[in-house]
Amino acid sequence: MQHIYYEVGSLDKKCYEKFALTEDILMEHAASSIARFIEENFEKKSSVLIVCGPGNNGADGLALGRLLYKEYEVKLYLPFGAKSQMAKLQKNRVELLGLTLHEEISESDIVVDALFGSGLNKDLDETSLNIINTLNQLNTYKIACDIPSGINIKGQVNQEAFYADTTITMGALKVALFNDEAKDYVGKIEVANLGIQRSIYEEKTNIFLLEKEDMNLPLRNKKNSHKGSFGHLNVIAGCKKGAGIIAAKAAFGFGAGLVSVVCHEDIDLPYHIMQTHFLSDNCTAIAIGMGLGKYETEEIKTILAKEIPTIIDADLFYEEIILEKLKSDVVLTPHPKEFCALLKLCEIADISVIQLQKDRFEYVSKFCNKYPKVTLLLKGANVLIGKDKEIYVNSFGTSTLSKGGSGDVLSGLIASLLAQSYNSLDAAITANLAHTLAAKNYKKNNYSLIPSDLVEEVKKL
Numbered sequence: 001m002q003h004i005y006y007e008v009g010s011l012d013k014k015c016y017e018k019f020a021l022t023e024d025i026l027m028e029h030a031a032s033s034i035a036r037f038i039e040e041n042f043e044k045k046s047s048v049l050i051v052c053g054p055g056n057n058g059a060d061g062l063a064l065g066r067l068l069y070k071e072y073e074v075k076l077y078l079p080f081g082a083k084s085q086m087a088k089l090q091k092n093r094v095e096l097l098g099l100t101l102h103e104e105i106s107e108s109d110i111v112v113d114a115l116f117g118s119g120l121n122k123d124l125d126e127t128s129l130n131i132i133n134t135l136n137q138l139n140t141y142k143i144a145c146d147i148p149s150g151i152n153i154k155g156q157v158n159q160e161a162f163y164a165d166t167t168i169t170m171g172a173l174k175v176a177l178f179n180d181e182a183k184d185y186v187g188k189i190e191v192a193n194l195g196i197q198r199s200i201y202e203e204k205t206n207i208f209l210l211e212k213e214d215m216n217l218p219l220r221n222k223k224n225s226h227k228g229s230f231g232h233l234n235v236i237a238g239c240k241k242g243a244g245i246i247a248a249k250a251a252f253g254f255g256a257g258l259v260s261v262v263c264h265e266d267i268d269l270p271y272h273i274m275q276t277h278f279l280s281d282n283c284t285a286i287a288i289g290m291g292l293g294k295y296e297t298e299e300i301k302t303i304l305a306k307e308i309p310t311i312i313d314a315d316l317f318y319e320e321i322i323l324e325k326l327k328s329d330v331v332l333t334p335h336p337k338e339f340c341a342l343l344k345l346c347e348i349a350d351i352s353v354i355q356l357q358k359d360r361f362e363y364v365s366k367f368c369n370k371y372p373k374v375t376l377l378l379k380g381a382n383v384l385i386g387k388d389k390e391i392y393v394n395s396f397g398t399s400t401l402s403k404g405g406s407g408d409v410l411s412g413l414i415a416s417l418l419a420q421s422y423n424s425l426d427a428a429i430t431a432n433l434a435h436t437l438a439a440k441n442y443k444k445n446n447y448s449l450i451p452s453d454l455v456e457e458v459k460k461l
């Protein structure tokens with residue numbers, strides 16, 4: 001797991017005050033990291049266009065130009081001149097070196113966007129917008145310095161932003177890089193060391209980026225076992241029975257010893273999945289909500305009142321009957337529209353999906369502050385898993401998963417781990433990693449995935 005921060009100003013301050021490092025030293029390291037990336041990936045003499053803004057992001061770009069000068073064909077473009085102290089200092093240095101400034105954008109092998117970084121604090125004016133649009137049209141390798149210009153500190157893209165192939169971010173990972181709106185722009189993310197090791201630069205945080213190593217698959221080590229050793233999941237199937245069946249199949253493939261679908265009407269199920277009309281006596285986890293539609297309220301209430309590990313999905317996020325359950329340890333897996341309905345139901349906020357997507361981290365925090373026992377998994381391009389004060393980010397997902405039924409597979413995977421006695425947070429983290437990594441491993445075209453393909457890939461992890 002890596003740390004993620006809302007802002008790194010306080011970490012920079014620690015460097016100045018505690019380690020007597022200066023802004024100049026930090027900046028030199030920031031620029032060196034980008035220079036190293038270019039030297040490792042591009043031949044000498046390649047042309048590098050560096051677009052520098054008026055503040056310290058631009059100053060990073062100017063310092064980079066100085067570091068590459070002579071070995072590479074450096075083209076510095078400063079559309080707004082140098083305004084911050086550091087930008088003026090760096091501009092003076094490049095001028096003393098004999099570097100001339102360019103007056104316009106031209107085709108180059110590499111483009112470095114050092115226009116705006118964490119200081120973007122207002123809408124882009126026409127000139128900046130034109131620059132970003134022109135850069136985006138260039139057919140070259142694109143590197144963003146710290147953060148693609150046009151993305152603000154919350155990760156919102158309110159007009160347009162620079163489409164980076166790689167973002168080299170300074171010091172530590174920032175929340176802004178992981179908002180869904182930023183995902184198409186950031187490309188591959190690398191962290192630049194600012195003069196001390198990252199482990200010293202960083203402080204305690206409540207936000208974490210999940211890595212493959214955080215996935216703890218339900219591998220079986222015990223030899224003396226039987227099916228009952230791996231739990232019995234009950235999936236409650238409603239009017240859209242397919243959803244429950246997909247979840248049940250995913251759960252079985254992910255290790256639950258027994259899986260039953262609870263349904264009043266007779267349904268066609270694979271032979272290894274059982275049907276029952278009521279909850280099983282030995283049930284160790286419940287999955288409810290997917291494809292539920294209208295269901296007998298009293299019956300749902302009775303099921304939710306059971307002290308059995310439960311995952312709630314889909315249709316139930318619109319129903320008041322879940323409110324009582326939110327006081328307990330339960331897993332919720334809403335997509336953005338369902339989460340908006342839930343926020344309203346809980347009287348936390350009455351917002352649109354667009355508003356939610358602008359501030360995903362904030363609303364997950366608000367919800368988890370109010371319901372600290374709940375494990376909340378907010379679906380999206382980057383999934384956020386919130387529990388009490390902590391948020392875990394999974395950025396492995398791809399649009400391969402944008403298909404009906406993908407969410408049902410995820411519910412099944414989480415439910416399977418709950419049935420196998422994982423705690424709620426561990427179940428959500430491992431199942432979500434498995435879900436996204438399975439989709440990543442899928443080799444056919446990225447438009448073609450169906451739920452059963454996803455389950456097959458999960459089996460191969």
Ligand SMILES: NC(=O)C1=CN([C@@H]2O[C@H](COP(=O)(O)OP(=O)(O)OC[C@H]3O[C@@H](n4cnc5c(N)ncnc54)[C@H](O)[C@@H]3O)[C@@H](O)[C@H]2O)[C@@H](O)CC1
Nearest residue numbers: 012026027055056057116117118119120121122123124146
């Ligand atoms: N603080 C530090 O120690 C370090 C900072 N570094 C760099 O410094 C950057 C932050 O620098 P700054 O705080 O100077 O901020 P920026 O350089 O990101 O932007 C601030 C400048 O842009 C202008 N501006 C903001 N929004 C605008 C808009 N929409 N249209 C036109 N102009 C706009 C502001 O008026 C100001 O002149 C980081 O992103 C990083 O690249 C790095 O050098 C590493 C060390």
Ligand SMILES: Nc1ncnc2c1ncn2[C@@H]1O[C@H](COP(=O)(O)OP(=O)(O)O)[C@@H](O)[C@H]1O
Nearest residue numbers: 379380381397398399401402404405406407408
């Ligand atoms: N573009 C994307 N990038 C990453 N993950 C995605 C993307 N689109 C969808 N997903 C994932 O696919 C799943 C879709 O779930 P959901 O919308 O509930 O589907 P359904 O209810 O039809 O099964 C979620 O886990 C979501 O995070």
Ligand SMILES: [K+]
Nearest residue numbers: 113116147149
């Ligand atoms: K930038």
